[in-house]
Amino acid sequence: xxxxxxxxxxxxxxxxxxxxxxxxxxxPDAGLPIPVLRSWARCQRLGLDMGERVRPPSTxxxxxxxxxxxxxxxxxxxxxxxxxxxxxxxxxxxMVLLADASGMILHGIxxxxxxxxxxxxxxxxxxNWSECERGTNAIGAxxxxxxxxxxxxxxxxxxxxxVLTCSAAPIFDWRGELLGALDISxxxxxxxxxTLGLARMGVRLVERRLxxxxxxxxxxLSFHPxxxxxxxxxxxxLAIDPDGEIVAADRQARxxxxxxxxxxxxxxxxxxxxxxxxxxxxxxxARDPAAxxxxxxxxxxxxxxxxxxxxxxxxxxxxxxxxxxxxxxxPDPSRSAxxxxxxxxxxxxxxxLQFALxxxxxxxxxxxxxxxxxxxxxxxxxxxxxxxxxxxxADGPFVAVNCAAIPENLIESELFGYVGGAFxxxxxxxxxxxxxxxxxxxxxxxxxxxxxxxxxxRLLRVLQERCVQPVGAGSAVPVxxxxxxxxxxxxxEQVKAGRFREDLYYxxxxxxxxxxxxxxxxxxQRIVRRLLDxxxxxxxxxxxxxAPETMAILAAYPWPGNIRQLQNVLEVALALLDEGETRIxxxxxxxxxxxxxxxxxxxxxxSHSVPPRSGSLHxxxxxxxxxxxxxxxxxxxxxxDPDLLPLRRARxxxxxxxxxxxARFDGNLSxxxxxxxxxxxxxxxxxxxxx
Ligand SMILES: Nc1ncnc2c1ncn2[C@@H]1O[C@H](COP(=O)(O)OP(=O)(O)OP(=O)(O)O)[C@@H](O)[C@H]1O
Numbered sequence: 001x002x003x004x005x006x007x008x009x010x011x012x013x014x015x016x017x018x019x020x021x022x023x024x025x026x027x028p029d030a031g032l033p034i035p036v037l038r039s040w041a042r043c044q045r046l047g048l049d050m051g052e053r054v055r056p057p058s059t060x061x062x063x064x065x066x067x068x069x070x071x072x073x074x075x076x077x078x079x080x081x082x083x084x085x086x087x088x089x090x091x092x093x094x095m096v097l098l099a100d101a102s103g104m105i106l107h108g109i110x111x112x113x114x115x116x117x118x119x120x121x122x123x124x125x126x127x128n129w130s131e132c133e134r135g136t137n138a139i140g141a142x143x144x145x146x147x148x149x150x151x152x153x154x155x156x157x158x159x160x161x162x163v164l165t166c167s168a169a170p171i172f173d174w175r176g177e178l179l180g181a182l183d184i185s186x187x188x189x190x191x192x193x194x195t196l197g198l199a200r201m202g203v204r205l206v207e208r209r210l211x212x213x214x215x216x217x218x219x220x221l222s223f224h225p226x227x228x229x230x231x232x233x234x235x236x237x238l239a240i241d242p243d244g245e246i247v248a249a250d251r252q253a254r255x256x257x258x259x260x261x262x263x264x265x266x267x268x269x270x271x272x273x274x275x276x277x278x279x280x281x282x283x284x285x286a287r288d289p290a291a292x293x294x295x296x297x298x299x300x301x302x303x304x305x306x307x308x309x310x311x312x313x314x315x316x317x318x319x320x321x322x323x324x325x326x327x328x329x330x331p332d333p334s335r336s337a338x339x340x341x342x343x344x345x346x347x348x349x350x351x352x353l354q355f356a357l358x359x360x361x362x363x364x365x366x367x368x369x370x371x372x373x374x375x376x377x378x379x380x381x382x383x384x385x386x387x388x389x390x391x392x393x394a395d396g397p398f399v400a401v402n403c404a405a406i407p408e409n410l411i412e413s414e415l416f417g418y419v420g421g422a423f424x425x426x427x428x429x430x431x432x433x434x435x436x437x438x439x440x441x442x443x444x445x446x447x448x449x450x451x452x453x454x455x456x457x458r459l460l461r462v463l464q465e466r467c468v469q470p471v472g473a474g475s476a477v478p479v480x481x482x483x484x485x486x487x488x489x490x491x492x493e494q495v496k497a498g499r500f501r502e503d504l505y506y507x508x509x510x511x512x513x514x515x516x517x518x519x520x521x522x523x524x525q526r527i528v529r530r531l532l533d534x535x536x537x538x539x540x541x542x543x544x545x546x547a548p549e550t551m552a553i554l555a556a557y558p559w560p561g562n563i564r565q566l567q568n569v570l571e572v573a574l575a576l577l578d579e580g581e582t583r584i585x586x587x588x589x590x591x592x593x594x595x596x597x598x599x600x601x602x603x604x605x606x607s608h609s610v611p612p613r614s615g616s617l618h619x620x621x622x623x624x625x626x627x628x629x630x631x632x633x634x635x636x637x638x639x640x641d642p643d644l645l646p647l648r649r650a651r652x653x654x655x656x657x658x659x660x661x662x663a664r665f666d667g668n669l670s671x672x673x674x675x676x677x678x679x680x681x682x683x684x685x686x687x688x689x690x691x
Contacts, residue, residue: 007191014154022050035149039136042144043157048135054120054160055134057127059104064126067104069413074098074171074179075106076406077209078202082109085184085202089195094186096202097123099139099168101178103130114186121161123185134158138166139183146170146178150196153188163188167196169203174211174250176261182206204233204252211250215239218247219282220308224256227292227304244270244278256303273298285309290575340389341382348523348530352516356383363511364391369463369483371448371491371508374515377564380486381446383515388442393482396441401434403455404447411455416462418471435468435479442482448508449489449500456501463507483508518559518566525551527563531570544574546584548657553586556597569593 017028027041068075075098082096086109089096095110095118105125108115118124127133131140135157142149148169154162168183182202184195212220218239224230236253238246246267254260259267270278275296284291285307293305343361347354363370364387372380381400388398406414417433435443445451451459462468463483467476485508494500521527528546546554559565573588586594658672665671 007189011153014152018050018154032155033150035141035145035147036136036151036155038145039131039141039149039151040157042131043135046132048132048157050135050157051159054122057122057124058133059126059128061126064104064106067100067102068106068407069410069418071100071106071180072410072414073210073213074100074206075410077213078171078182078206079107079407081202081205081209082107082182084205085182085198086110088198089184089186089192092186092192093190094184094195095123097139097183097185098180099129099143099183100180101143102128103133103140103143103181104128105139106180110185117163117187118185121163123164131157134161137161137164138168138185139181142168142170142181142183143178148196148200152191165191165195167199169196169199171203171206172251173207174214174248174261174264179210201233207251208233208237211237211239211248215248219285221281221305222308223253223295223303223305225301225303227294230292230304230306238267240270240278246270246273257297281305281307282309340394341386343383343386343390346379346383346386348526350516350521350523352514353521353523356513356515357386359511359513360387361390365393367482368510369485369508370510371512372484372486372515373491373512374486374488375517375560375562376488377562378515378517379563380488380515381444383513384442384444384446384484384486387484388444388482391442391482393441397438398442398444399434399438400444400446402446404450408452408455411452412458413471415455416458416468416470419473430470430472433468433470435462435481436470436477438481439479440481442484445483445485445508447487448485449487449491449494451500453499453501456504460501460504460507463504518562519557524555527566528554528570531563531567532574543582544577544584545582546570546573547586548660550584550586550589552657552661553589553593553597557593558596 013031017031020026021028021040025044027037027044029037032040078098082098085096091111093111093114095108095114097108098106100106105123105127108118108123108125110118115124123129129137129139131137131144134140136151137156138149138151141151148167150165150167152165156162156164156166164185165188166183166185168181170181171179173179182199184199186192186195218241221238221240222230222235223238224232224235229235234252236256237250238253239248241247246264246269249257249259249264249267254264257267257273267273270281275298281293281295284293286309289306289308291306293307294302295305296302343357343364347357360370360383370384370387372383374380384400385398388394401415403411413431413433415433415435417431417436420430445459462479465476466480467478469476491500491505491509495502495505518524518527528551532544532546554566554569561568569590570584572590573584576588577584661672661675662669665675
């Protein structure tokens with residue numbers, strides 16, 4: 001924190017400059033940061049009165065809604081970043097604000113005490129903080145200066161705003177269009193020197209997210225002159241289409257390449273900029289997405305590069321030049337020959353899952369809505385995609401909307417769209433809503449249980465009338481969609497609690513399928529194999545597998561985050577493997593997974609790799625499968641019943657794991673059973689011995 005004496009001296013200088021300015025009418029030419037001096041001059045030209053009282057907002061709630069709709073993408077991508085920034089400065093008596101390009105505050109979060117104080121000078125959502133409305137302030141000045149600006153205490157033009165200290169940085173899209181500003185404001189006595197840096201970092205994150213989401217269908221190439229710069233905020237990002245054309249470059253990339261936004265189109269093909277083939281680079285990325293490749297620019301400079309290729313790009317790359325298309329076709333058993341996941345390909349032998357897949361297969365293509373229920377990360381969206389790809393609409397669009405991720409007031413325009421000029425500031429060409437985008441294909445409403453009640457009524461009308469009426473349109477547009485919905489909530493319970501309309505419930509619930517949680521599935525081994533083979537974004541190098549003792553631990557873990565969590569655990573384990581190592585051992589697993597399985601910490605796992613000593617082995621050559629009654633037990637109930645936990649563990653044990661455990665404990669079956677996390681009787685049964 002800046003020393004109090006220094007701060008008091010600075011405040012005294014500013015106060016004396018203010019007095020001189022108001023008596024002489026001459027804007028000082030020094031003593032304050034240049035952007036602040038320029039802003040004072042602009043405010044003077046606007047005829048603002050320094051002593052004016054706090055102006056109430058000149059905008060209405062409706063104006064705020066319109067502004068939020070207009071900046072929906074910005075708001076969606078900035079909200080998470082704002083939460084993150086707020087976490088960093090929590091309890092420092094400050095708040096994080098997002099304004100649009102006109103200075104209208106769209107959203108703000110902060111410490112309650114300061115939020116309350118800020119509202120007294122209307123520093124709040126719905127108020128406009130452009131310079132002409134509020135005089136010199138960080139939001140307004142950064143939008144005009146198109147650069148980060150800090151305005152401390154009495155540097156604010158209006159006396160009433162002198163209680164604030166504000167640091168703001170402007171947000172641009174990759175074309176250089178100004179989208180808004182991110183601001184961190186606090187009490188004038190508590191200025192922190194790093195606050196402007198935090199705001200700039202936040203802006204960089206928002207700009208990246210906007211870039212990545214706009215170019216989700218392109219290959220994203222991150223680069224930096226230094227290897228450690230790749231993966232950091234300093235890296236440059238290029239979006240490249242399957243033909244190798246560079247379609248966009250973010251701000252950082254332009255700075256590194258020394259081009260301005262108008263010249264991005266001139267970058268042309270990958271091969272104009274880099275030496276080396278695009279197809280070869282994509283091929284390497286498909287084999288090893290984490291790989292850093294050193295490339296030479298045509299200018300002679302060298303850069304380090306990493307390429308990410310989304311599934312959407314891969315699907316689109318079918319039509320790409322032969323070289324690129326061939327190399328991205330990584331074998332993936334969960335995908336069909338067309339590179340898309342299908343119901344058939346999802347089958348991995350679990351009876352509860354198979355039941356769900358069979359039911360979906362019978363219904364798909366019959367215009368009956370399917371409601372997929374299951375815990376988070378259990379594969380609901382993947383199942384929805386598989387339904388779409390397995391039916392007659394496979395070549396139509398699949399449009400996924402996460403109802404829980406869209407702010408309540410934006411759902412309407414997002415789902416229904418609007419016509420040009422529907423409201424002040426609406427885009428000239430209007431916007432097509434997600435329902436219409438799904439015409440001829442499938443609309444997937446994820447987390448439908450979180451849809452606000454008012455929107456449920458409108459959705460119900462669409463489903464009944466099969467027409468959408470965009471906001472501001474005089475007439476409705478017919479739509480032909482198949483509907484799939486998913487929720488992690490028990491929708492029936494939501495209806496009982498009055499949070500979900502009963503009539504809509506029956507509309508979306510033509511067929512209800514329940515996805516089993518991972519802990520209740522009996523196909524863990526095959527899922528692990530599949531994830532390692534590359535259904536995830538980071539396929540393992542060929543030949544990598546989980547060791548039997550690792551499988552036993554994975555089988556004992558309850559997987560609250562389901563397949564998504566397993567995917568993450570395996571990705572981390574792969575990253576921990578040494579060069580050439582092909583077995584994932586317990587020591588590569590996270591502590592919480594080991595602990596849940598009652599395993600020792602990775603630091604004492606040397607004995608895991610002890611090979612079985614054949615001389616001390618019991619006869620385990622004829623390990624029998626589990627009795628039928630156990631195999632047929634309903635997995636969902638297995639999961640719920642703690643008494644049956646050992647049985648669940650036993651399912652995933654393979655013969656090697658049992659042999660290794662028995663060898664490790666010199667034939668002591670009780671110790672081996674304890675180690676494997678199964679009952680001794682189960683071990684006897686698996687060995688085909690009486691007990
Ligand atoms: N059978 C499977 N094989 C391979 N990967 C899978 C499988 N099922 C799910 N996954 C992967 O697990 C992750 C989570 O899946 P998905 O997003 O479909 O879950 P979800 O239930 O919709 O999650 P949420 O409720 O949080 O949205 C995804 O990365 C998906 O690709």
